[in-house]
Amino acid sequence: MEISRNMKKKKRKPKKMIRSKGDTTFTIVNYLFFGLVTLICAYPFYYLIINSISNNELSSLGEIRFLPKQLHLENYKQVLQLDGLPLAAIVSVGRTVIGTACTVLASAFLGFIFTQEKMWRRQFWYRAIIITMYFNAGLIPMFITMKTLHLTNNFWVYILPAIVQPFNIILVKTYIESIPKSLQEAAEMDGANIVQVFFKVVLPNCTPILATVAIFSAVAQWNSFQDTLIYITDQKLYSLQYLLYTYINQANSLAQMVRNAGGSVANVASAATTQTPTSIQMTVSVIVVLPIMFIYPMFQKHFGKGIMLGAVKG
Amino acid sequence: MELKKNPLKKKVKKKVSRDGKIMFLCIVPFLILAFLFSYFPLHGWIYSLYDYKPALGLSGSEFVGLRWFKLLVSSKTQIDQIIQVMKNTFAMSFLGIATSILPVGFAILLNEVKCKGFKNIVQTLTTLPNFISWVLVYMIAFSLFSTTGLVNTLLQEGGLITDAIKFLDSDSHTWLMMCLWNLWKGLGWGAIMYLAAISGIDPELYESAKIDGANRFHLMRHITLPALMPTYLVMLMLSIANLLNNGMDQYYIFQNAFNKTHIQVLDLYVYNIGLGGNSLSLATALSMLKSVISVTLLAVVNFASKKIRGSSII
Numbered sequence: 001m002e003i004s005r006n007m008k009k010k011k012r013k014p015k016k017m018i019r020s021k022g023d024t025t026f027t028i029v030n031y032l033f034f035g036l037v038t039l040i041c042a043y044p045f046y047y048l049i050i051n052s053i054s055n056n057e058l059s060s061l062g063e064i065r066f067l068p069k070q071l072h073l074e075n076y077k078q079v080l081q082l083d084g085l086p087l088a089a090i091v092s093v094g095r096t097v098i099g100t101a102c103t104v105l106a107s108a109f110l111g112f113i114f115t116q117e118k119m120w121r122r123q124f125w126y127r128a129i130i131i132t133m134y135f136n137a138g139l140i141p142m143f144i145t146m147k148t149l150h151l152t153n154n155f156w157v158y159i160l161p162a163i164v165q166p167f168n169i170i171l172v173k174t175y176i177e178s179i180p181k182s183l184q185e186a187a188e189m190d191g192a193n194i195v196q197v198f199f200k201v202v203l204p205n206c207t208p209i210l211a212t213v214a215i216f217s218a219v220a221q222w223n224s225f226q227d228t229l230i231y232i233t234d235q236k237l238y239s240l241q242y243l244l245y246t247y248i249n250q251a252n253s254l255a256q257m258v259r260n261a262g263g264s265v266a267n268v269a270s271a272a273t274t275q276t277p278t279s280i281q282m283t284v285s286v287i288v289v290l291p292i293m294f295i296y297p298m299f300q301k302h303f304g305k306g307i308m309l310g311a312v313k314g
Numbered sequence: 315m316e317l318k319k320n321p322l323k324k325k326v327k328k329k330v331s332r333d334g335k336i337m338f339l340c341i342v343p344f345l346i347l348a349f350l351f352s353y354f355p356l357h358g359w360i361y362s363l364y365d366y367k368p369a370l371g372l373s374g375s376e377f378v379g380l381r382w383f384k385l386l387v388s389s390k391t392q393i394d395q396i397i398q399v400m401k402n403t404f405a406m407s408f409l410g411i412a413t414s415i416l417p418v419g420f421a422i423l424l425n426e427v428k429c430k431g432f433k434n435i436v437q438t439l440t441t442l443p444n445f446i447s448w449v450l451v452y453m454i455a456f457s458l459f460s461t462t463g464l465v466n467t468l469l470q471e472g473g474l475i476t477d478a479i480k481f482l483d484s485d486s487h488t489w490l491m492m493c494l495w496n497l498w499k500g501l502g503w504g505a506i507m508y509l510a511a512i513s514g515i516d517p518e519l520y521e522s523a524k525i526d527g528a529n530r531f532h533l534m535r536h537i538t539l540p541a542l543m544p545t546y547l548v549m550l551m552l553s554i555a556n557l558l559n560n561g562m563d564q565y566y567i568f569q570n571a572f573n574k575t576h577i578q579v580l581d582l583y584v585y586n587i588g589l590g591g592n593s594l595s596l597a598t599a600l601s602m603l604k605s606v607i608s609v610t611l612l613a614v615v616n617f618a619s620k621k622i623r624g625s626s627i628i
Contacts, residue, residue, distance in 0.1 A: 023530060030426055034436045037420075041502060042439040044454040047464065051457070062467040110344055113337050120334040125345065132352035134628065135609050138601025139581075140588045141358025149350065161351040164344050194337060223447035226563055230589065245449045245567065248456060278457065285453045292445050297438055 045289065052076075052283040060276045074273035075283040084235060084243060085284070092240040095158040096221040102163045103217045104210055110164070111172025112202045116194075133166040139230070146231050153234045158227060162220075168213045175209040176202060219292065244284050362599035382599040395583075402489070403579045407557045409493040414553060416497065417504030418546055422538050424505065425512050426530065437509070440502025448563040451499060455482060455568075482568075488576035492564065507549075508542050515541045544623070551619050551627050555612040558604050580604060 051059045055070035063069070079085060113119055114126045137145070143152075151157040179202075187201045203210075228242035238246075362383070365376040385392055427433045443451070458464050459481035466478040481491070519537050528536070562581035569577045578586065584604070588597025612628065619627045 026426075026530070030423055031432070034424065034427060034432070037501075038436050038439045041443055041498065044458060045442070048454065048457065062462065062464055065464065106344055110341060113341050116334075116337055118330045118334040118337070120331070120338040122334075125338070125341070129345070129348050132348055134612055135352075136605055137352075137355035137358055138598060138605055139584050140361065140594050140598040140601060141355040143589065144358045144361065145351070145355040160347060164348045164351075194333070194340070219445050223445075225447055225449050225567075229566070230585075241447050241449045244453065248449075248453060281453060282457060285450055289446055289450055293442070296442065296445055 045293070048282050048285050048289070052279065052286045056274060056276050056279045059282075060278055072273050075275065075279050076287075078275050079280055079283045079287070082280075084238065085240075087236060088238050088240045088243040089287075091155070091158075091237060092222060094155070095224075095239065096218050099159045099162050099221040100214050100218045102159060103165055103168060104214050106163045107165060107168035107172050107213050108203060108206060108210055109198060110169045112176055112198055114169065114173050115176045129164065129169065130166045132164075143230060152231045153237060154231075155237060157231045158221070158224070158239075162217065165217070168217070171213060172206065172209055175206055179205050215295070218295070222292065240284075240288050244281075244288055247281055247284055358598060359602045361595055362602055364595055366595045366598075368594065378595075382596045383603075385596065386599065386603075398575060399578050399580055399583045402576055403558060403560060405489045406492060406560050406579055407553070409489060410496065411550065411553050413493060413497055414504070414549060415546070417501055418508055418539070418542050420501055420505040421508035421512060421542070422534050424509065425538065426534070437502065437506070441506060442502075443499045444503035446499075448567050451495060451564075452567045455495065480572075483570060483572050485573045485576055488573045492568065492577065495564070495568075507545060511542055511545050512538060547623065548619075548627055551615045555608070555615045555627075557611060558608050 047065075050066075050068040051064050052075055053071050053073065054064045054068045055072070056075070058064055058069055110129070114122060116122070119125075146152050146157055151160065183201050183205065184197055187197050192200065223241060224239065225241045225245065228237070228239050232238065232242075361372070363377060363379060364372060365378050365381075366372065367375050386396060387393065424433060424436060427436070456463070460466070461478040461480060461483075463481075465481070466475075469475045470478065515537065520533055523533055523537060558580055560579040560581055562579070562585055565577050565579050565582040566585065569582065580600075584597045584601045587593045587600075616626050616628050619625070
């Protein structure tokens with residue numbers, strides 16, 4: 001071993017010398033390329049954040065580009081008093097938390113049950129659920145269905161349809177199949193029933209994959225825009241994303257609204273902290289994006305693993 | 315011996331089948347959910363045979379047979395509209411397929427970045443856009459590319475242009491713009507899977523290639539790239555199967571009076587005529603055709619995959 005390793009080193013060294021020029025150029029270009037791509041991806045977020053905390057007058061002139069100027073938090077204070085925003089935040093947080101908890105538990109339980117060979121007609125039911133991934137009744141039939149089920153203008157339209165997710169079930173099932181069966185058998189020997197096995201044996205051993213499922217569904221819930229658009233007309237049930245969308249479309253009337261709401265405060269406030277349409281949009285955008293930015297790096301390490309499992313099957 | 319054994323076996327079998335039934339009962343609620351939100355909506359397809367008016371209900375609406383399907387291929391204006399919509403749909407899909415090789419290149423090049431910290435930062439920041447909603451993407455587009463946005467301000471200050479360029483409120487290069495936004499959002503995320511695949515390549519391969527005198531570029535070209543091809547092929551086939559499914563979030567949010575002709579993809583068109591224009595039955599007929607064609611496409615692609623790769627993609 002030692003000898004061969006030495007030989008490798010000896011052999012490689014001269015070649016490296018010859019190619020070093022092309023190599024270095026490549027390395028530099030490569031680093032520059034990724035620096036640029038990263039900048040393009042990250043700068044817009046930075047731009048929104050610095051503009052939401054800077055002098056609003058400068059901001060509306062487009063002067064805030066690299067560093068925030070004349071910091072203030074007035075935008076956030078004002079925006080949080082906007083009609084509908086706190087409620088929309090509650091709706092968004094609510095659907096994210098409840099929806100994620102439901103689908104994680106359901107995926108874990110279904111994934112587990114579908115690994116049990118003794119289950120009655122296992123293959124049939126498994127296929128019946130998985131196949132729903134590949135067809136779709138279409139927009140209008142879905143709308144009529146929701147109407148029939150009294151789910152339009154109902155908070156539960158955010159939760160119920162998202163509970164059984166075939167892809168998540170595949171992920172969990174594949175993962176459970178890789179856990180040694182002896183664990184479950186041992187628990188069963190001790191007299192544990194199926195529910196106990198699920199909670200005591202399966203759940204604790206599946207945390208990586210369940211974390212993956214959780215982050216995916218949380219992000220999907222938080223970002224979902226289409227379901228509010230289609231099924232909800234009641235303003236009380238608007239999600240943050242939808243509210244932001246309406247804000248972008250009616251920015252001018254919005255700024256007026258804030259000024260009116262501010263009343264006496266607005267008279268005192270200087271132009272530097274008075275809300276402009278852009279300042280409101282940017283501030284709400286930051287409020288919408290911050291949770292994602294905070295949660296996401298924590299779960300990042302799971303992505304690769306989860307996706308690989310999906311690729312094996314999918 | 316045999317006589318004694320038989321009743322015991324039966325008992326075990328009975329216990330097994332009883333357990334299996336209990337497991338089945340446990341998942342019945344989830345089966346109902348899957349039924350309600352995936353199979354039950356299919357009944358809505360019969361609305362395509364009626365002139366459905368929500369106020370009258372299905373029983374009060376007129377039965378019109380295949381009128382809507384005939385309309386799709388008989389009225390001149392309707393045909394022109396459908397052709398434009400199909401052009402947009404295919405244009406977006408093919409641009410998506412054409413750019414789907416870019417994440418492979420991204421992963422291969424990023425793999426050549428040896429500085430771990432830099433690599434992590436790049437990966438984190440380039441995947442971030444994938445986790446924000448299209449509403450936020452639009453907000454970013456708005457704040458950077460509107461007529462008073464940063465890009466126009468910079469160009470004007472630099473003396474490159476005198477009048478602001480309308481990036482958003484115009485119909486020039488709509489397809490390309492949509493593709494670029496898609497790329498901005500999805501490039502880093504698309505690469506994650508390939509990066510995971512790269513980490514699974516046997517290091518011995520690289521070692522022995524180096525001994526044979528291969529340089530960095532040879533390794534990328536002849537080891538890394540071929541190793542990623544199977545994954546790429548699966549992704550390619552999936553995107554072919556999804557030719558008609560562009561989704562509507564992105565296009566709905568970016569659409570305006572100026573770019574409507576070129577942004578209306580099939581999904582958005584169904585929404586616009588169905589919920590926007592109130593031709594519920596026509597929209598149902600369209601989405602029904604779309605679903606049938608999509609499932610057929612998937613079956614064909616899956617069959618092709620079995621022939622080519624020897625394994626199915628679903």
